[in-house]
Amino acid sequence: MRIFRPLRYKNYALFGSSDFIASIGQFVREIALYWLAYEMTGSAMALGILGLCEATPRLALSVVGGVIVDRYDRLPLLTAIQFLCAVPVFAMVALYFIGVLQFWHMVVLETLLSIIRSMNPTAGQSLLRDLVPEEDLMSAVALYSLGFNSARIIGPSLGGVLMLWINVGGCFIFYGVTLLFSGFELLLVRLVNTAKPSAGSNWLREVKEGLSYIGGAPLVLSSTLAAYALSTFVGTYQRFLPVFAKDILNVGPDGLGALMAASGVGAVLSLVFLDAAGKRWRRETLLWFSAKATPLLLILFCVSRNLWLSVLLMGLLGAAQILFRTVSRLIIQVEAPRELLGRVISVFLMDQGLRSVGSLIMGAFATIFGAPVGLSLCSVLSIVLTTATFYRFLGKPTGRGNLTA
Structure with missing residues (x-):
């Protein structure tokens, strides 16, 4: 492979x-x-x-x-x-x-x-x-x-x-x-050709240089903004699985374990899919698909009242989530200049800090509306934000092509 x-x-x-x-x-x-x-x-x-x-x-x-x-x-x-x-x-x-x-x-x-x-x-x-x-x-x-x-x-x-x-x-x-x-x-790692460190002395100027590049690179910018939206509104859904297991699906720790495991297995399988499909699909297409599939699958999971259907949906959700993360990281690796790579990646990875903010938002929605409705509403917000981002900066996806192009 x-x-x-x-x-x-x-x-x-x-x-x-x-x-x-x-x-x-x-x-x-x-x-x-x-x-x-x-x-x-x-x-x-x-x-x-x-x-x-x-x-x-x-x-x-x-x-x-x-x-x-x-x-x-x-x-x-x-x-x-x-x-x-x-x-x-x-x-x-x-x-x-x-x-x-x-x-x-x-x-x-x-x-x-x-x-x-x-x-x-x-x-x-x-x-x-x-x-x-x-x-x-x-x-x-x-x-x-x-x-x-x-x-x-x-x-x-x-x-x-x-x-x-x-x-x-x-x-x-x-x-x-x-x-x-x-x-x-x-x-023990021995590198020969490495990126030359920047020699700048003005920290603020270097930060602005990185942000300026991101603002002028539509594919990198849309990947980053979509990552922020997904991390904030659907990124911590796993923390609410005990609520679904106990109160919605009426199962015990074994059922919760099945849901958690399905998400992990789906994440691994998505990388196998990417390995097979990467040469046939454009990066933009996979980015669109995974960013939309993640919240849509969470909505379907919230609607499900059958354990094994929920396990299947959780596996697909884990796959879509990791597919987005991997494709967006690849886009940044390929697009960003070597001398700016650290700054570009650091801005992208701020989405992981937003997960804590998102956890509070999702928790508040789940408390007010109940877990199924609350997480569904968060998913809708994610869909709206990612759709607006992609149409604003990328237009419509064009389908097949080379992921590494």
Whole structure:
């Protein structure tokens, strides 16, 4: 399969396994952290505070991080981030095992970790173009998404098991070790032709330069704005699955597990589809299709009252969501100049910070109108915004063509 071709290149194989292992550790730690916070405080608000500590630095520092990524060599920067992230992680380990860890410690250390990690996605994705030749870039982006989404499935499950075996502190140690392993693995990457760091001295001018490019590139701009709309209004639908499982479909934890698993399986299968269809369909067409299919499938899921139909729709929804993410990332990788890539990616990745805002909006709609109607209304808003964006900047999709053209 084409999707695995980038693994032929040693540099990509090292980078990919480094990111995959660290991502698994991240999700293991996340489930342990939230479990400990709730056990310590008994407050759902505490979980929201930790989520805010994680999301706010990513949203506030994203563009600044993009400037830093474009200013300095990306590989050493990414390597340093892994080692620096291990510092607050092992600080929390020490406080936990000494027996003095309090919730305010968790807030401070989570904020510090998030500040350090705010550049990690931008640095990692900006590096992809230097790891594989142009003809394998689509497969590299798809495989990168596959690795992260596989970690998103494996990590929480592994975290639950590890909490039983080695307790919460052991999960924190596990994440710290994966960060160190990731950093040492990146030290083995050897790049020859890399993007030349920008030599500018005016940070504000460099930010404006990146924003000016995005504003003048219709395909990049529409991809970014559509990502903002989808992340805000449908991006966190998984958080509401317990409501559908218990109150709408009348099933227990096994039914909820089936819904969650279906979303993950669909995400993986969408990348197989992209691998097969990428040479026959235009990027704009796949972007249109996936951006519209995601909210439409969520509406159908909200209407369904049958478990297995809901499982099928959840699988298709997961597929459409990840298809959009992968195609939009590929568009930016192909379209953006190397010297601006960090800044362009950082603006695009602000959509991940908007997920926290979107979670509040979707939660408010679900509280006022009920989960099925509330999430359906959010989906309609997403459709309206993405449709307006595409017609304004791209016009109508033209159908077949080459995804990498």
